Amino acid sequence: MPENRKKVLEVKxxxxxxxxxxxxxVKAVDDISFDIYEGEVFGLVGESGSGKTTAGRSIxxxxxxxxxxxxxxxxxVSSFKSKKEKLEFTRNMQMIFQDPQASLNPRMTVxxxxxxxxxxxxxxxxxADRRQKVEELLETVGLNRDHASRYPH
Known part of the structure; x- marks a missing residue:
């Protein structure tokens, strides 16, 4: 990875x-290490039961x-003691689950x-600001702004 890219996450x-x-x-996750850099897309892949979700929950x-x-x-991350530090962390790092049926409420718009x-x-x-932020996020992941008014199904 080029040195000019910022390392966002290090798991050691x-x-x-x-x-x-x-x-x-049970050794659900046993000695994994990886780095994620700013702007990088990272996928954690493995068989069902291999510890992907557990790794995410631990991270x-x-x-x-x-x-x-x-x-x-x-x-x-283990040094975060105050509520403010923990809140800032959770604002910036969240899990997105693969199963859309479990993750997306079919009664809510995108x-x-x-x-x-x-x-x-x-x-x-x-x-208006909320709508603009949503549309920017949609475009960031390659979806059209029109998808905002649709339902996940």
Whole structure:
């Protein structure tokens, strides 16, 4: 990777075990490492049950990792103690699940689904600003602005 690209996420030797010190201990994630750079698309691929979702949950600290280091924008995620630091982190890092049936509410428009995070974190000044942010995000991922008024099905 070119040195002029900013490293956004570093995952170093991540381990996520369940039932530690018990006979039925499960090594759901066992020593994975990778880096993600600004502007890069990253895919974590593996068989069903291989630990992809568990890795994601550990990275965003829905689970406390058994071992390893997660560095986001140069800061060790495990060092975040204050509510403000944790909120800032969750504003910038979130999981997107692959299964659209489980992820997308069929009763909500694409605009409302995309804007959920914008609304939760109060990132839009008004409805027009919200709409503009949604349309920019749609175009960023190669979708037409007209998709905003559609439903996910």
């Amino acid at each position: 030797h991540l381990k996520q075990y369940f039932g530690v010190d018990k006979p039925e201990m 965003i600290h829905l689970y406390n990792p058994t071992d390893g280091q997660i560095i986001f924008n140069g800061k060790d 605009e409302d689904i995309i804007a959920e995070g914008i609304d939760i974190h109060h990132l839009a000044k008004d409805k």
